[in-house]
Amino acid sequence: MRAVFVGFGNVGQRLAAMLTVERSSFPGLKDLHLKTVGIFTRRRGSLVDAAGIDLGKALQQFRENSRFPAAPVTVLQALETLDYDVLVELSTLSIADKGEPAISHVRSALKRGLHVVTANKGPAAFAYRKLAALARKNKAQFLFESAVMDGTPIFSLGRALHGLSVTGFSGIFNTTTNFVLSRLEAGESMDAAVRTAQRLGFAEADPSLDLEGWDAAAKTAILANVFLDADIDPLQVERRGIGDLTSAAVAKAAAAGRRVKLICRAGLENGKVRTQVGPEEVPMDHLFAAVSGKGAALRLETDMMGPLWIIQEEPGLSDTAAGVLQDLFTVASSR
Amino acid sequence: MRAVFVGFGNVGQRLAAMLTVERSSFPGLKDLHLKTVGIFTRRRGSLVDAAGIDLGKALQQFRENSRFPAAPVTVLQALETLDYDVLVELSTLSIADKGEPAISHVRSALKRGLHVVTANKGPAAFAYRKLAALARKNKAQFLFESAVMDGTPIFSLGRALHGLSVTGFSGIFNTTTNFVLSRLEAGESMDAAVRTAQRLGFAEADPSLDLEGWDAAAKTAILANVFLDADIDPLQVERRGIGDLTSAAVAKAAAAGRRVKLICRAGLENGKVRTQVGPEEVPMDHLFAAVSGKGAALRLETDMMGPLWIIQEEPGLSDTAAGVLQDLFTVASSR
Numbered sequence: 001m002r003a004v005f006v007g008f009g010n011v012g013q014r015l016a017a018m019l020t021v022e023r024s025s026f027p028g029l030k031d032l033h034l035k036t037v038g039i040f041t042r043r044r045g046s047l048v049d050a051a052g053i054d055l056g057k058a059l060q061q062f063r064e065n066s067r068f069p070a071a072p073v074t075v076l077q078a079l080e081t082l083d084y085d086v087l088v089e090l091s092t093l094s095i096a097d098k099g100e101p102a103i104s105h106v107r108s109a110l111k112r113g114l115h116v117v118t119a120n121k122g123p124a125a126f127a128y129r130k131l132a133a134l135a136r137k138n139k140a141q142f143l144f145e146s147a148v149m150d151g152t153p154i155f156s157l158g159r160a161l162h163g164l165s166v167t168g169f170s171g172i173f174n175t176t177t178n179f180v181l182s183r184l185e186a187g188e189s190m191d192a193a194v195r196t197a198q199r200l201g202f203a204e205a206d207p208s209l210d211l212e213g214w215d216a217a218a219k220t221a222i223l224a225n226v227f228l229d230a231d232i233d234p235l236q237v238e239r240r241g242i243g244d245l246t247s248a249a250v251a252k253a254a255a256a257g258r259r260v261k262l263i264c265r266a267g268l269e270n271g272k273v274r275t276q277v278g279p280e281e282v283p284m285d286h287l288f289a290a291v292s293g294k295g296a297a298l299r300l301e302t303d304m305m306g307p308l309w310i311i312q313e314e315p316g317l318s319d320t321a322a323g324v325l326q327d328l329f330t331v332a333s334s335r
Numbered sequence: 336m337r338a339v340f341v342g343f344g345n346v347g348q349r350l351a352a353m354l355t356v357e358r359s360s361f362p363g364l365k366d367l368h369l370k371t372v373g374i375f376t377r378r379r380g381s382l383v384d385a386a387g388i389d390l391g392k393a394l395q396q397f398r399e400n401s402r403f404p405a406a407p408v409t410v411l412q413a414l415e416t417l418d419y420d421v422l423v424e425l426s427t428l429s430i431a432d433k434g435e436p437a438i439s440h441v442r443s444a445l446k447r448g449l450h451v452v453t454a455n456k457g458p459a460a461f462a463y464r465k466l467a468a469l470a471r472k473n474k475a476q477f478l479f480e481s482a483v484m485d486g487t488p489i490f491s492l493g494r495a496l497h498g499l500s501v502t503g504f505s506g507i508f509n510t511t512t513n514f515v516l517s518r519l520e521a522g523e524s525m526d527a528a529v530r531t532a533q534r535l536g537f538a539e540a541d542p543s544l545d546l547e548g549w550d551a552a553a554k555t556a557i558l559a560n561v562f563l564d565a566d567i568d569p570l571q572v573e574r575r576g577i578g579d580l581t582s583a584a585v586a587k588a589a590a591a592g593r594r595v596k597l598i599c600r601a602g603l604e605n606g607k608v609r610t611q612v613g614p615e616e617v618p619m620d621h622l623f624a625a626v627s628g629k630g631a632a633l634r635l636e637t638d639m640m641g642p643l644w645i646i647q648e649e650p651g652l653s654d655t656a657a658g659v660l661q662d663l664f665t666v667a668s669s670r
Contacts, residue, residue, distance in 0.1 A: 018639075026638055028498040151640050153495045160491030162664030163363040164657060287646065290625040299648070303361055304353075304657040305486050309646035311622065313634070322499060322639040329497030 001332055004038040004082060006075055006105055007090030008068075010201070011119050011146075012039075013059060014321040015090075020056030032328060037084050039068065042091065046071030050083065075101070079108040086141075086331050088324065089118035092204075095214050095234060099126030106131055106142065113138040115334075117327040119146040119320055125218040126233045128225035141331050146323025148173060148219045149296045152312045153326060158227055164302040166227040168267030171298040172291050173219040175315070176203040176210035177242050177262040179294050181279075184250040185259065190243075201317075202294060212241035213262065213277045220264040220275050227300070228266060230273040240278035253281045259289040267301075287311070336667055339373040339417060341410055341440055342425035343403075345536070346454050346481075347374075348394060349656040350425075355391035367663060372419050374403065377426065381406030385418065410436070414443040421476075421666050423659065424453035427539075430549050430569060434461030441466055441477070448473040450669075452662040454481040454655055460553040461568045463560035476666050481658025483508060483554045484631045487647045488661060493562055499637040501562040503602030506633040507626050508554040510650070511538040511545035512577050512597040514629050516614075519585040520594065525578075536652075537629060547576035548597065548612045555599040555610050562635070563601060565608040575613035588616045594624040602636075622646070 005012055023029055035052045045068035047053050062068060071078075079087060087109035091102050099122025106116045106123045110131060118124075123131055124144045135142035145155050158166070172178055176197045183193035194211070197203035209215050217237040224230035224237075242262055250260045258281040266275045282288045287309060291297045297311045312319070340347055358364055370387040380403035382388050397403060406413075414422060422444035426437050434457030441451050441458045445466060453459075458466055459479045470477035480490050493501070507513055511532045518528035529546070532538035544550050552572040559565035559572075577597055585595045593616040601610045617623045622644060626632045632646045647654070 026498070026500070028500050028638070032498060151499075152643055153492060156495030157488060157492055160488045160495065161661065162668075163361070163367060163660045164486075165361070165363045285619075285625060285627070287622070287625045287648070290620060290622045292620070302657075303363070304660075305647075305654045306650040307648040308487055309644070309648060311644035311646065312640075313622070313642040313644060315641040319640045322637075325498045325639075326496065333497075 001033060001086060001335070002035045002037045002084040003086050003088050004040070004078065004084045005036060005088045005090060006040045007092070008039055008041045008044070008062060009090065009092065010317070011320045011324065012090045013062070014317055015324055016055045016059040018318065018321055018325070020059065029325070032325070032332065034328065038078055038082055040071065040075045040078060041068065045069050048072060048078065048082070075105060076108060079105055080112070084114060085335070086115040086117060086328065088328070089116060089120050089123070090324070091120050093121045093125070093209070093215070093218055095209065095218070098233070099123055103127045103131070107134065110134045110138055110140050110142060113140050115141040115331045116143065117324055117331060118144045119324055121147045121215070121218040121222060124222040124225060128222065129231045141334055143327035143330055144222070145327050146320045148222055149298065149310070149312050150315050150319035151322030151326060152310055154298060154310060155226060156326065157310065161302065164304045166300060166302055168301040169223060169227060169299060170263060170265045172261055172288060172296050173264050174210055174213070174216040174262055175294045175296055176207070177216070178291065178296065180211070181242065181250060181260050181262065182293055184245065184247045185254050187247055187251065189247060190245070211243045213239045216262055216264050216277045220266060220277055224266045224273055224275050228268070228273045230266070230275070232273065232275060236275070238276040238278070242279050245279060257284050258282060259284055261288050261291070263288065336368060336421060336670070337370045337372045337419040338421050338423050339375070339413065339419045340371060340423045340425060341375045342427070343374055343376050343379070343397060344425065344427065346655045346659065347425045348397070349652055350659055351390045351394040353653065353656055353660070355394065364660070367660070367667065369663065373413055373417055375406065375410045375413060376403065380404050383407060383413065383417070410440060411443060414440055415447070419449065420670070421450040421452060421663065423663070424451060424455050424458070425659070426455050428456045428460070428544070428550070428553055430544065430553070433568070434458055438462045438466070442469065445469045445473055445475050445477060448475050450476040450666045451478065452659055452666060453479045454659055456482045456550070456553040456557060459557040459560060463557065464566045476669055478662035478665055479557070480662050481655045483557055484633065484645070484647050485650050485654035486657030486661060487645055489633060489645060490561060491661070492645065496637065499639045501635060501637055503636045504558060504562065504634060505598060505600045507596055507623060507631050508599050509545055509548070509551040509597055510629045510631055511542070512551070513626065513631065515546070516577065516585060516595050516597065517628055519580065519582045520589050522582055522586065524582060525580070546578045548574045551597055551599050551612045555601060555612055559601045559608050559610050563603070563608045565601070565610070567608065567610060571610070573611040573613070577614050580614060592619050593617060594619055596623050596626070598623065
């Protein structure tokens with residue numbers, strides 16, 4: 001299966017390492033046969049080789065030089081003309097650009113009937129309905145398992161719930177704010193907590209994406225689009241961040257037996273889907289309160305069963321890459 | 336799709352109601368077309384009609400008379416001779432009979448290349464490897480989603496984790512003991528707590544199956560067989576129940592900030608799978624401690640990701656039926 005990568009940041013590099021130097025540590029990868037014919041980055045050059053790029057060498061080269069050579073073609077030119085089977089879109093979410101340029105990348109592949117696997121939240125958050133329709137029409141896969149809760153198989157699970165209807169959900173989707181809130185409760189300042197999250201490598205470079213709830217809103221929009229057929233984007237999610245919370249306020253809640261969490265919610269109200277993101281105080285014995293540190297959680301409500309929880313405990317660096325790999329297997333088995 | 340039901344207890348009756356009188360409440364069922372050609376019970380008669388049994392009428396008749404007419408054939412004769420596509424095995428686990436007669440029922444269907452959906456823990460707990468091999472050989476489905484954590488899609492999720500290897504798991508699988516332990520912590524006696532669970536309809540008629548850890552051991556064996564290729568049965572699981580726990584002991588742990596839970600564990604030790612069931616004290620801020628009342632939880636460890644949790648919050652009467660329905664959809668889509 002021939003792949004083109006767009007984006008070669010933390011996730012792309014992790015993926016490249018798992019597929020090459022670390023491959024023997026992951027016995028499940030033995031059946032995945034991927035030939036990389038292009039790697040494109042926004043500001044750090046590109047590689048193209050129809051005969052197949054040595055991903056291990058490319059990774060080493062990128063780490064040594066912090067870039068690839070200059071690209072002979074633009075990303076869109078490449079996606080429209082190269083021979084490949086699956087686009088692996090790993091660029092990062094832009095709220096300001098409403099999910100672009102990732103949406104254009106995805107559309108370009110799907111238009112040609114080529115499969116798409118993306119860890120970028122933009123396409124499913126800003127253009128899910130159109131892209132999913134395009135994928136169906138052209139018999140291509142449009143997969144984004146790692147866009148919400150990394151490799152935790154949320155969307156696979158949704159596809160497995162045959163016969164059930166999802167009626168709503170709530171969750172803790174943003175790891176950085178969950179971590180920061182734990183630190184505030186322990187008495188640390190907002191600034192210090194954010195700096196720690198950045199140093200540990202899981203906060204966005206622009207912390208407002210996390211702190212103002214944009215990342216959580218994007219994930220809420222994706223889940224509402226997929227599970228509740230909502231056709232909304234992150235700008236339509238009612239949103240309050242945690243930027244104005246203080247350690248004192250969080251400690252006061254804790255003293256009263258309550259824990260502050262950034263909770264995302266979606267449900268039907270008068271036949272319309274309502275989505276919200278904002279800090280809430282939850283009782284200490286609630287499952288949300290037990291989702292600590294870098295954890296995340298989804299509570300899914302259906303018409304047939306009691307609420308179903310999926311919780312991610314302390315995701316590591318490979319969790320997002322694992323979601324991309326699951327999607328690549330799904331594409332491979334669909335061919 | 337023509338189905339034969341074996342067993343018509345709580346789950347069978349719930350399923351029959353959801354497929355008939357309640358059908359309009361579950362829009363997801365519109366694509367499931369099931370023709371029931373036989374219903375067999377162990378001691379309460381049977382129905383056979385190649386032209387299709389009216390499941391709604393059969394349910395009403397069974398509730399009025401507490402039985403069906405006497406059977407013209409035995410279950411095994413029927414499974415070997417009737418024309419059907421899927422066996423829906425809903426009889427109950429027998430530890431004493433090592434999963435029989437359910438295992439024979441399942442084998443009889445699979446031998447003919449017919450699909451099997453079962454909520455009975457026996458077949459996968461006592462004979463997983465042989466039955467799974469038989470199913471593969473004869474290109475038939477052998478599904479048992481509701482055998483562990485009701486309709487929570489544990490096994491679907493396992494199938495979705497492409498490329499990952501499961502390295503171990505732990506969990507709270509027995510609802511009755513979890514409920515009883517909560518009551519003990521609240522100061523109730525063991526006898527009173529068990530009676531409440533029986534009155535609410537979710538304890539086994541023979542409470543020792545729950546209290547001595549047999550139900551938990553059966554579920555642990557199934558998960559170890561499926562996820563860790565263990566080839567063990569419930570008798571090989573190291574097992575301690577909660578029968579000798581007192582309210583005072585549980586309260587003492589609670590006063591020390593710890594909660595008693597019946598925890599199931601499986602992992603690799605010196606290249607062999609080790610499985611255990613027994614009461615453990617967990618810290619109050621642990622996710623296991625937050626699984627209250629009738630809840631259940633699975634913590635799955637893999638080679639690529641941080642631990643993945645699936646938690647069932649207060650399952651209702653339809654949860655087990657929902658698992659059977661998911662499996663029936665899987666069978667239908669495989670045909």
